[in-house]
Structures are given as structure tokens and as C-alpha cells.
Amino acid sequence: MKTVIIKYNAGNVQSVMYALDRIGVDYLYTDDEAEIRSADKVIFPGVGEASTTMTYLREKGLDKIIPSLKQPVLGTCVGMQLMCRFSEENNTTCMGIFDVDVKRFPATPGIKVPHMGWNNITNYQSKLTQDLIDNAYVYFVHSYAAPVCEYTVATCDYINPFSAMLHKDNFYAAQFHCEISGDVGQKILENFLKL
Known part of the structure; x- marks a missing residue:
């Protein structure tokens, strides 16, 4: 199985690598379109600010590549937010x-x-x-969140209920840091890699 971590200007990627190392999964860290498209699983992690990360994705063409993928894709934290339509963080149009x-x-x-x-x-x-x-605990760091919606597959409550996880077709996302x-978090990653 070929697992790719998408390379872009987002932090916390090393933690994802360590998490995959712990469960014995080989991976490639790349922004190369051919490598991404040929992967069996794609992980789109991140810590960062929405507008600067979207600018980088557009410069690399990743904003078009990621939504067109057919294999299972997992976005986490900022990765999840950038998979949404729009972010109030600096009024950023995302991938939709x-x-x-x-x-x-x-x-x-x-x-x-x-x-x-x-x-x-x-x-x-x-x-x-x-x-x-039931009621498993996970680790969050965020100021922005997706509201509960038709794609919500897990919720969390902080000030208001929000989407802790989203799912649509081959796209999966978690607001928290699985890694x-x-x-x-390890079980969630393992379940993703078994899809």
C-alpha cells in the first residue's frame, strides 16, 4: 500500500510521520501530482492559517488536484478546514x-x-x-470550526456543537489531531488505512 502525506506549507507534519512510523506504515511526503494520484491513501494534515495555506495550494495546483482524487483522503485540522467551501479566517475561499x-x-x-x-x-x-x-477523547487546537451539517459524522461541543469529523464520498476529515x-487517534488512522 502506498500512503502519501501531502507536502505544503503547514506545520505539524512531523507528528503525522511519527504516528505512521508507530503503526509501521511506509509513506511518501510529496507535492508531486503523479505520486499523489498513484497513492492508495492520501493524508492532508496541517497546522496553519487558512489564507496563506490556500495561496500555497493554488501556487502548486494542489487546490485542483486534491478535490479530484478518487482514493481515500484524510484531512486533519487546517487540512479539514481547507476542504470546506470558505473560512472566516481572513475571508478565505477554500476547496469546496x-x-x-x-x-x-x-x-x-x-x-x-x-x-x-x-x-x-x-x-x-x-x-x-x-x-x-463512546465519548472518546481527542486533542484539539483551533479557533475556527465547521458547524454541524449534512457531512458531519462526529461532533464535539465547545461553546456550541461543531463538526469534529466530516465525510463525503472518498473524503474524510477530522478537526482534531489524530496524530x-x-x-x-491511532485507531482512527488505522481504520483510515484499512479503507
Whole structure:
């Protein structure tokens, strides 16, 4: 099986590599179209800011390549947000795989933004969450989130309920960081790689 991690100007990629190393998966880190298209599984991770990352994706043509992929694709954190239609972060037009807008958490007295740390996910409806315990805890770091919508396959509640995971066709996405979410995150990655 050929697994590709998409190379673009986003942070936290090393953590994804370590997570795949732990479960014994070989991978290629690349922005080469032929390598991406020939992969069995594609991972689109990221930590970063929406507008600068989308600018880089457009410069490399990745904004057209990623939505056209036919194999299973997993986006995480900013990767998930860029797979949506639009982000309020610097008013950024994204790739539109999921027809939903990413919004900033509303200012709420006594509650910090960004949402950072461990929180539980609920309402699983995904092959990626198979065999997880109910209300599993995963690690979040984000100030923007996709609302609950028709693509939502797991939710989290911070200020308001939001989409912790999305799914449409061959595209899967998680707002949290699978790669640093302990055994739960590892199980989600393993389930993705078995698709």
C-alpha cells in the first residue's frame, strides 16, 4: 500500500510521520501530482492559517488536484478546514469539497479561544470511528470550526456543537489531531488505512 502525506506549507507534519512510523506504515511526503494520484491513501494534515495555506495550494495546483482524487483522503485540522467551501479566517475561499463554511468560535465570557486541549467526540457515524469507546477523547487546537451539517459524522461541543469529523464520498476529515490523540487517534488512522 502506498500512503502519501501531502507536502505544503503547514506545520505539524512531523507528528503525522511519527504516528505512521508507530503503526509501521511506509509513506511518501510529496507535492508531486503523479505520486499523489498513484497513492492508495492520501493524508492532508496541517497546522496553519487558512489564507496563506490556500495561496500555497493554488501556487502548486494542489487546490485542483486534491478535490479530484478518487482514493481515500484524510484531512486533519487546517487540512479539514481547507476542504470546506470558505473560512472566516481572513475571508478565505477554500476547496469546496464539503459545502459548508468554517466559522470562528463566538466570543463567550469565561471561555478561551482557541479551543485547545482534550475534548470528547460523540455521535459517531464513520468507518474511521469503528471500535472506539463512546465519548472518546481527542486533542484539539483551533479557533475556527465547521458547524454541524449534512457531512458531519462526529461532533464535539465547545461553546456550541461543531463538526469534529466530516465525510463525503472518498473524503474524510477530522478537526482534531489524530496524530497526537493517543490510542484513539491511532485507531482512527488505522481504520483510515484499512479503507
